[in-house]
Amino acid sequence: MPQLTVRGIDKNVLITISKPLLKDMAQVCGCGTDNFTIDRLEVTATGEEGVAAVYPFIEVAWFERGRHVRDELARTITMHVRSAGVEELEIAFKVYREDGYYINGVSCAAGTGFEPGKQFGYNSK
DSSP states (O other), rough: EEEEEESSOHHHHHHHHHHHHHHHHHHTTTGGGGOOEEEEEEEEEEEETEEOOOOOOOEEEEOOOOHHHHHHHHHHHHOOOOOOOOOEEEEEEEEEEEGOEEEEEEEOOOTOOOHHHHHHHHHOO
């Protein structure tokens, strides 16, 4: 966690930027690179004209870390993707709540003995 879900960006672009992107995202979030996943969806966009190009879009699912970290992470992702030749992209953040997140059937909510700071390498408060 965080998990990036990507569409509209060529897989070779993601392969090229993934290592430096992971390093920089880990620095921004204050956690290890192994806390991140990057998943690329192969989608087909359609409209009035039929099949259309898929607009570059990245969704970041995570536990909220505050506006400053969110802004910096968006800038970091944008910089890496644009450096690989993608001129324009959008990023959206989907925030998970600890009481709605489970690992192996165990709630991450406060009072359950789960400590998100230890599990994910950051302080979620």
